[in-house]
């Protein structure tokens with residue numbers, strides 16, 4: 045996975061079968077699907093893989109207990125099926141995670157046990173384990189810091205848990221292995237149309253050299269998530285809002301606030317939403333919220349009200365009460381909601397059930413969906429492309445396609461932090477052996493080594509400090525201060541590997557600090 049090699053493929057003009065704009069879950073899934081069917085496929089990502097919503101999820105591979113409660117059975121069944129497939133196809137990244145719902149009413153235990161038994165049944169053969177009713181004592185044993193006053197019982201159930209940005213990198217690797225051309229830091233700035241206004245390609249600009257390319261394709265897929273409106277503006281030539289963004293935030297705390305292998309699930313918060321506290325890379329991720337915001341931004345910032353809400357809810361349920369100073373990182377993600385068609389209509393959530401729009405120009409746009417269902421979404425998109433653009437009817441092969449890093453029939457050692465690399469772990473250890481100076485830790489409090497940084501640069505297309513610290517080793521999401529402290533080391537390794545000068549290093553450090561400040565609560569931001 046080498047950016048230079050991928051860019052070289054643009055030197056020879058050709059007509060691609062499928063061109064995908066956007067390297068999030070939906071775009072990357074489509075590149076894997078199209079590439080593995082045998083289509084000549086290219087994906088262009090403006091910043092980095094999973095830079096958008098796809099690195100900012102709650103990290104769950106789930107059927108969606110909430111949708112079961114809403115009676116949306118078809119969505120739950122589809123997601124449970126995809127959960128099971130992903131747990132097999134990316135077994136190095138998807139953990140079987142137990143969740144405990146604490147009940148403070150006499151009926152809650154029975155109500156949620158019955159509901160979750162249905163959840164298990166719907167998963168069928170792909171179930172991750174049986175849901176069970178828990179006594180008060182067992183609930184406390186599994187969640188030692190849960191508030192005990194008024195606690196009546198608990199319910200345990202299973203879902204999947206993963207590392208979203210790492211899966212995105214693995215999908216990019218898989219797509220390349222299947223023959224696709226996949227490039228990051230290249231932005232689509234215009235669409236090319238023929239005399240009958242049919243879309244025939246894009247103009248893309250390399251964000252590092254500013255070189256522009258005209259790239260032609262039979263089918264163009266718009267998979268830009270909350271940035272859909274800007275591509276639609278290029279397509280329609282008039283501004284119409286297709287989606288409006290709604291923000292969800294997460295706070296990250298030390299594991300001591302919930303020292304357990306089980307996650308906490310609060311089925312109804314004071315605003316009627318679900319709140320999770322999930323163990324992730326030896327920390328606890330707590331979220332999320334649902335707040336309409338005005339703009340789709342690459343770096344959305346958590347609002348004070350959202351931070352207060354998540355903190356207060358966590359404080360209500362945990363005996364070790366997290367305070368603002370305990371927040372190691374705060375990250376915000378945006379879900380696309382369908383914009384109201386007329387004034388006065390309400391916004392409608394489309395983020396979980398995906399929607400494919402085919403414009404008169406031939407542009408195919410995908411909005412919504414869940415990370416969990418990205419494979420099915422991709423299958424639907426490529427099927428639509430075949431149907432609407434006369435491509436050969438190659439069959440989808442991703443149902444049992446191993447994702448890069450997966451080792452069939454093996455159980456990952458989730459205790460070792462290198463587990464996220466799957467089969468690449470051996471090569472990283474080899475790198476440490478061959479270049480012993482890379483054994484050094486990136487930060488004294490974390491197990492990440494310099495070898496992982498160099499691996500990200502050489503093998504995973506990381507070209508900026510943020511690519512490395514946000515989406516390859518995830519330190520920015522786990523502990524923003526530690527990430528800022530590690531930035532200089534990362535910048536110097538990047539400069540050495542990619543032959544940049546001191547000016548470039550200083551520029552990168554300043555850009556990274558600006559981004560990283562958004563992951564700190566306001567009183568802890570660094571100048």
Ligand SMILES: Cc1cc2nc3c(=O)[nH]c(=O)nc-3n(C[C@H](O)[C@H](O)[C@H](O)COP(=O)(O)OP(=O)(O)OC[C@H]3O[C@@H](n4cnc5c(N)ncnc54)[C@H](O)[C@@H]3O)c2cc1C
Pocket residue numbers: 065066067068069070071088089090091092093094095096097098099100101102103104105106230231232233267268269270271291292293332376377378379395411412413414415416417
């Ligand atoms: C708060 C929150 C929590 C969630 N939690 C979960 C969860 O636990 N489990 C789950 O299954 N799902 C979850 N989801 C849903 C899941 O994260 C999304 O469905 C998924 O990430 C959407 O991916 P996407 O590809 O549509 O968009 P994105 O990931 O936003 O990707 C769009 C990409 O397009 C790129 N782009 C934009 N403009 C251009 C351009 N002009 N040229 C080239 N590239 C461009 C952007 O840089 C971006 O990388 C959550 C969502 C939110 C908001």
